[in-house]
Amino acid sequence: MHVYRLVALFSFGEGWHNNHHAFEYSARHGLEWWQIDFGWYAIRFLEALGLATNVKLPTKDHKRKKAFTCHKFK
Template identity: 70%
Template sequence: MKDPHSPLEGFWFSHVGWIFDVESEKERSERATNVADLENQPFYKFLQQTYIVHPAILGALLYAIGGFPYVVWGLGVRGTWGYHVTFLVNSACHIWGNQPWKTGDLSRNNWLVALVTFGEGWHNNHHAFEHSARHGLEWWQLDTTWCTIWTLQKLGLATHIKLPTDAQKKKLASNHNQIVHPVDVIPQLK
């Protein structure tokens, strides 16, 4: 499958530009959605139909509690931080880091991005095993998202958890696990 936010189209496109290019993203990813089962659930339909109401209520609540500074920090700064650490997975994790799995793309594992995204920075792991609930596959790869899923599983609230098998890992194991900087393939920042 093609990468819908490849850095080959430029750093800024891979960081944030792709989000404004919905039709092109659908074409590049070769499928409109992979969550059809969720789209049919009433709870998620409700969230989709009322998505603008939730931040409006939060904004009003924050203003009532602490005035405009609370709105700035609770909506503006928090939202900006959340978006940009997410976008770092699409940009930085395709440029800097190591590539322990042969995925045929530019995805990289980046420990710094993994730290600020609760484990999503183990992006080469994700590209290699896209259905895996766990991105930090080594004991030292911090993945608090996986810790949450594991806890939910132990409580019986998450089921059918998928993890890569040893055979799958062996098949995709790379001969090079060094840190790489693909500057010859990445165009200049635009």
């Protein structure tokens, strides 16, 4: 098991906090399906109950552009 997955389990998704800095508007820190994010699961539950609205996520295009700009200068 990759160490980030283990950190995500114990920190309720905070292991993906760097994603929050890349996409500060995103309600989800774990941006991939395999990234465990309990905060996101809670938001989805609240959204299903109608208690959370206007939940925002980055699009695939936004993630692709961010990945390109981050690796461009390395």
